[in-house]
Amino acid sequence: MSDLAARPLMKRRRIARLWRSFRRAQNWELSTGLVIIVIMVVAALLAPYIAPYHPNQINIVDSLQGPSWHHWMGTDFVGRDVFSRVLYGLRVDLLVVAVITYLGLIVGVTLGTISGYIGGWLDAVIGRVADTVIAFPFIVLVLAVVAIVGPGLKGVGIGIVIVGWALYFRLSRSEMLVMREQPFIMATKALGYSHLRAIFRHALPNLIRTSLVYSTVDVVVNMLVIAGLSYLGLGQQAPGADLGSIIASGQSYLLSAWWITTIPGVVLMLFGIGVSLIGDGITRGDLTLGSL
Amino acid sequence: MSLLKIENLRIAFPARGGITEVVRGVNLEVHEGETVGLVGESGSGKSLSCRSIIRLLPSHAQMTANVHFDGRDVMALSRKAIRDHRAHNVGMIFQDPFSCFNPTKRIGEQVAETLRVNAGMDKSAARARAIELLASVEIDRPEQRYRAFPHELSGGMRQRVMIAIAISAGPRLLIADEPTTALDVTTQAQILKLIEQRRRDLNMAVLLVSHDFGVIAQACQRVAVMYGGYVVEAGPVDEICARPQHPYTRALLESIPSLESAGHHVRRAGIPGQPPTAGEIGPGCPFANRCAFARPECAGVDMSLEVVGDAHATACPFVRTVSATSEAGGA
Amino acid sequence: MGAYVVRRIGISVVQLLGVAFFAFMLIHFVPGNPIATMLGPRATPREIHLVSARLGLAKPLPEQFWLFLGHLVTFHFGQSITFSQSISSLIAQRAVPSIALISYGTIVAIVLGVPLAVIAALKAETATDHAVRVFTSVSFAMPTFWSGLILAIIFGLKLGWLPVSGYGMGFGGIVRSLTLPAIALGLSLLAVIVRTLRSSIRHTMSLEYVEAARARGFSTRRVLIRHVFRNAVMPTVTVLAVSVGFLIGGTVVLEQVFQIPGLGTLLFEAVEQRDYPLVETLAVLAGSLVVLLNLGTDLLQAAVDPRVRPGAKSV
Numbered sequence: 001m002s003d004l005a006a007r008p009l010m011k012r013r014r015i016a017r018l019w020r021s022f023r024r025a026q027n028w029e030l031s032t033g034l035v036i037i038v039i040m041v042v043a044a045l046l047a048p049y050i051a052p053y054h055p056n057q058i059n060i061v062d063s064l065q066g067p068s069w070h071h072w073m074g075t076d077f078v079g080r081d082v083f084s085r086v087l088y089g090l091r092v093d094l095l096v097v098a099v100i101t102y103l104g105l106i107v108g109v110t111l112g113t114i115s116g117y118i119g120g121w122l123d124a125v126i127g128r129v130a131d132t133v134i135a136f137p138f139i140v141l142v143l144a145v146v147a148i149v150g151p152g153l154k155g156v157g158i159g160i161v162i163v164g165w166a167l168y169f170r171l172s173r174s175e176m177l178v179m180r181e182q183p184f185i186m187a188t189k190a191l192g193y194s195h196l197r198a199i200f201r202h203a204l205p206n207l208i209r210t211s212l213v214y215s216t217v218d219v220v221v222n223m224l225v226i227a228g229l230s231y232l233g234l235g236q237q238a239p240g241a242d243l244g245s246i247i248a249s250g251q252s253y254l255l256s257a258w259w260i261t262t263i264p265g266v267v268l269m270l271f272g273i274g275v276s277l278i279g280d281g282i283t284r285g286d287l288t289l290g291s292l
Numbered sequence: 293m294s295l296l297k298i299e300n301l302r303i304a305f306p307a308r309g310g311i312t313e314v315v316r317g318v319n320l321e322v323h324e325g326e327t328v329g330l331v332g333e334s335g336s337g338k339s340l341s342c343r344s345i346i347r348l349l350p351s352h353a354q355m356t357a358n359v360h361f362d363g364r365d366v367m368a369l370s371r372k373a374i375r376d377h378r379a380h381n382v383g384m385i386f387q388d389p390f391s392c393f394n395p396t397k398r399i400g401e402q403v404a405e406t407l408r409v410n411a412g413m414d415k416s417a418a419r420a421r422a423i424e425l426l427a428s429v430e431i432d433r434p435e436q437r438y439r440a441f442p443h444e445l446s447g448g449m450r451q452r453v454m455i456a457i458a459i460s461a462g463p464r465l466l467i468a469d470e471p472t473t474a475l476d477v478t479t480q481a482q483i484l485k486l487i488e489q490r491r492r493d494l495n496m497a498v499l500l501v502s503h504d505f506g507v508i509a510q511a512c513q514r515v516a517v518m519y520g521g522y523v524v525e526a527g528p529v530d531e532i533c534a535r536p537q538h539p540y541t542r543a544l545l546e547s548i549p550s551l552e553s554a555g556h557h558v559r560r561a562g563i564p565g566q567p568p569t570a571g572e573i574g575p576g577c578p579f580a581n582r583c584a585f586a587r588p589e590c591a592g593v594d595m596s597l598e599v600v601g602d603a604h605a606t607a608c609p610f611v612r613t614v615s616a617t618s619e620a621g622g623a
Numbered sequence: 624m625g626a627y628v629v630r631r632i633g634i635s636v637v638q639l640l641g642v643a644f645f646a647f648m649l650i651h652f653v654p655g656n657p658i659a660t661m662l663g664p665r666a667t668p669r670e671i672h673l674v675s676a677r678l679g680l681a682k683p684l685p686e687q688f689w690l691f692l693g694h695l696v697t698f699h700f701g702q703s704i705t706f707s708q709s710i711s712s713l714i715a716q717r718a719v720p721s722i723a724l725i726s727y728g729t730i731v732a733i734v735l736g737v738p739l740a741v742i743a744a745l746k747a748e749t750a751t752d753h754a755v756r757v758f759t760s761v762s763f764a765m766p767t768f769w770s771g772l773i774l775a776i777i778f779g780l781k782l783g784w785l786p787v788s789g790y791g792m793g794f795g796g797i798v799r800s801l802t803l804p805a806i807a808l809g810l811s812l813l814a815v816i817v818r819t820l821r822s823s824i825r826h827t828m829s830l831e832y833v834e835a836a837r838a839r840g841f842s843t844r845r846v847l848i849r850h851v852f853r854n855a856v857m858p859t860v861t862v863l864a865v866s867v868g869f870l871i872g873g874t875v876v877l878e879q880v881f882q883i884p885g886l887g888t889l890l891f892e893a894v895e896q897r898d899y900p901l902v903e904t905l906a907v908l909a910g911s912l913v914v915l916l917n918l919g920t921d922l923l924q925a926a927v928d929p930r931v932r933p934g935a936k937s938v
Binding site: 128129131132133135136137138139140141143144145146147148220221224225227228231232233234244247251254255258261262264265268269270271272273276277 | 637638641642644645646649650656760761763764765766767768769770772773775776780781867868869871872875876879890891893894895897898899902903905906909910913914917
Binding site: 375377378392395405406 | 830831832834835836837838839840841842845849850853854927928929
């Protein structure tokens with residue numbers, strides 16, 4: 001009898017405990033964001049094993065089929081499996097966005113650190129170049145580069161790196177200016193360490209944090225730019241798929257086959273939310289595009 | 293007849309797993325036209341206590357009390373009525389006279405704004421009166437200073453302007469929350485003198501809050517000593533300076549550098565240890581862990597004031613024995 | 624104040640020169656030959672050489688840059704290769720829809736964002752605040768072209784309320800045809816406005832002068848509007864000016880989605896046709912716009928906030 005009464009109570013207690021542990025973790029932003037991104041990255045990495053069809057396999061008979069057991073996310077106008085295309089598209093986009101964002105970060109942080117440490121004319125020159133690059137609207141400059149290099153992810157990538165390094169340069173340079181005056185860096189000089197050692201072994205690990213935090217905003221912006229240019233037909237070229245080009249391919253079928261356009265957009269959105277949550281989790285404050 | 297009467301003031305904040313009380317049953321009375329001091333270390337609850345008079349507490353603070361101002365129940369006032377109360381009955385000045393000004397407006401306009409909003413004056417009347425007020429707090433060339441921005445004035449000058457704003461409506465009570473802490477010693481004395489002059493001219497009462505017993509002793513007739521959210525001792529300033537009863541009051545008085553010791557490098561004993569944070573305070577006397585005369589019974593003391601002399605009361609029930617020991621020790 | 628204005632304008636002039644120089648140099652240090660790309664794979668080296676000469680690319684670099692600058696300053700941008708029209712007249716035709724879209728999008732973002740930021744700041748750390756944050760995070764993470772398409776499906780195709788493509792005639796027609804793209808654009812900007820404004824309102828409300836104003840008996844409304852909001856709004860204006868580049872990016876893509884004949888479409892067509900002189904000119908103009916807007920906000924800030932003006936004398 002007492003056993004009967006105790007059961008629902010125990011269950012409730014267990015839920016309460018779960019809830020408490022969830023709340024005690026405090027940083028729900030970080031954990032939720034990590035879960036989203038890890039799932040996406042794993043799915044993209046395992047695309048060849050998970051995808052039920054080849055992404056470019058045409059099957060006219062099955063064109064414009066809605067989501068079903070066979071085609072989780074339906075098929076497009078030539079019968080290609082949208083789920084498989086989204087997986088492969090995500091794979092391409094994640095790879096490109098990671099490479100170009102962190103290439104920009106490495107270039108920017110390296111230049112910023114050295115420039116801030118050494119100062120003088122080198123600092124002045126790189127600083128002016130960075131100011132100029134930042135003045136241009138991002139997409140316009142990327143498009144200009146695409147006009148020279150020709151359409152394709154290569155041009156988009158080059159364009160984004162040319163622009164992207166500048167903000168990391170600014171961030172790490174200003175941190176370096178502060179850091180330069182701090183006792184532990186002065187101490188390395190007094191101890192007779194070389195300049196390079198002072199910069200890379202002691203200052204860099206401390207100042208890269210700000211840039212890493214900012215990269216959570218940058219990754220989202222870059223992802224949207226890549227998707228946007230692919231949507232315009234200037235990024236990923238047919239028949240290869242990326243999320244932007246899949247959205248574009250569904251545009252003519254908005255009413256009859258909503259899934260082609262809608263689903264890749266939701267995936268992009270989840271990526272953005274996941275990364276932003278991680279960023280929020282790291283700072284637990286307000287970091288916006290404007291706080292730079 | 294008392295102008296202000298606070299009874300059993302309790303202020304608490306929500307905290308992890310419940311609430312933390314930071315003011316624990318404070319009683320305070322201010323009579324018409326007198327200057328009362330409230331003294332204690334930071335975190336003792338003195339600033340919150342004085343803000344309760346105009347109900348100017350952070351939105352998440354929970355406050356219970358009986359507060360009567362001129363016979364009216366302040367706790368029962370509507371939002372509109374509390375604004376009138378702040379505008380006309382009570383003026384307030386703060387510790388840092390720089391951050392108390394809107395940095396983007398000229399100081400004269402900030403004085404005039406108060407007059408326009410609270411006294412309903414039109415623009416030119418407010419301007420004229422603001423200049424008069426600036427002159428009355430001994431700011432020279434008030435017409436020119438009217439157009440100055442806060443960052444263009446010195447600290448003492450800003451505090452004068454703050455006083456001008458606070459007294460603009462001719463309040464019955466002026467609350468001065470650490471008005472001289474951010475100022476240098478000379479300016480400190482001038483500001484205290486100015487407050488005293490204005491008090492006499494306008495026949496208002498002053499509640500002077502400070503951590504510095506020296507300032508209180510100089511300016512007040514009566515004083516309440518606060519520690520850990522309690523008033524631990526209250527009474528006439530002369531009486532308390534001459535015969536401090538609570539061990540905390542004594543320690544506080546001993547830590548003032550006296551004039552005689554100036555230049556002689558006589559180090560007065562500071563109070564050992566740190567003041568407790570509100571969360572750490574349990575039942576009993578909060579000063580026990582720093583008190584030189586602490587005994588096991590201190591943990592069970594209820595902190596109500598007991599009369600020990602003419603209008604003089606203390607929360608320490610062991611005063612007789614404490615004084616005996618200390619005199620014996622001193623002898 | 625005067626000295627500050629002169630100095631600040633001087634900085635902007637240097638920046639404008641930098642923008643022109645960078646756009647000019649881009650063609651030389653990015654791998655690939657735009658003339659070869661333009662003429663296609665079957666072009667002979669001779670043809671490439673001839674076209675380069677006609678575009679003035681054979682002259683020494685400093686001379687080319689000097690000519691380029693001269694053209695920019697006098698607004699003679701030369702002929703477009705693909706449109707066989709002068710670039711100035713092309714830009715003049717296409718500027719209005721783009722400017723209208725950017726302004727409309729900014730207005731949408733402000734109209735939605737300011738109340739949300741105020742509510743979130745006043746109810747900070749409550750469920751309302753979190754809901755606003757989630758909403759803005761979602762709107763930030765949505766690709767603008769995608770949210771444009773979704774809006775087009777719902778309000779254009781299903782409900783039939785608004786047109787989904789083209790650029791209407793007359794004021795009413797323009798407003799109707801730009802509403803959906805402007806909402807998509809505004810949503811992408813929302814997060815930046817709400818987060819900046821929310822945190823600056825929160826910061827300002829925590830300042831002592833706000834408490835001092837309340838102690839004087841001022842109403843909450845008066846304190847918020849006269850003392851908090853006025854001082855908290857400046858960072859948001861600055862951020863808005865900085866975001867113009869971001870908005871231009873959104874416009875380029877959205878004009879394609881909704882087939883609006885604006886500068887974004889022109890840039891896209893120029894890139895597709897490899898009309899490099901046109902691309903170059905558009906890039907310089909876009910960069911100059913951002914530089915000038917930054918100048919404008921800095922001067923505005925100096926006018927509003929006396930502390931910014933260097934050389935402000937003590938009385």
